Amino acid sequence: MYSEKVLEHFNNPKNMGEMEDADAVGIVGNPVCGDLMHIYIKVKKNKIEDISFQTFGCAAAIATSSMITELAKGKKIEDAMNITRKDVADALDGLPPIKMHCSNLAAEGLHEAIRIYKSHQK
Numbered sequence: 001m002y003s004e005k006v007l008e009h010f011n012n013p014k015n016m017g018e019m020e021d022a023d024a025v026g027i028v029g030n031p032v033c034g035d036l037m038h039i040y041i042k043v044k045k046n047k048i049e050d051i052s053f054q055t056f057g058c059a060a061a062i063a064t065s066s067m068i069t070e071l072a073k074g075k076k077i078e079d080a081m082n083i084t085r086k087d088v089a090d091a092l093d094g095l096p097p098i099k100m101h102c103s104n105l106a107a108e109g110l111h112e113a114i115r116i117y118k119s120h121q122k
């Protein structure tokens with residue numbers, strides 16, 4: 001039921017693991033299933049210089065976290081803020097309809113990390 005890209009990212013996730021010196025971490029939970037995701041970011045000159053994730057969840061949650069780290073890396077934080085769950089699902093060649101809720105976590109986790117980063121800058 002998963003696309004090849006989803007399986008690829010699930011079997012070989014990119015940027016997985018805790019980031020000890022992160023500038024901010026977005027922690028989000030999925031109320032539908034109780035799964036949990038941490039997105040760590042490091043920002044330099046207004047760009048996402050480094051990003052990683054830890055996901056305690058299903059295959060789709062892991063694949064979407066892996067994909068969003070690839071989409072966001074190197075982007076300006078304003079542009080990263082505009083990455084939607086649809087962008088993530090599209091980049092993975094789609095998700096099964098019952099798994100679309102899983103893609104919320106990745107986008108929300110990234111946005112939450114950026115919001116926290118920005119709130120520290122004020």
Ligand code: FES
Pocket residue numbers: 030033034035057058059060061101102105
């Ligand atoms: Fe929980 Fe997918 S079933 S994030």
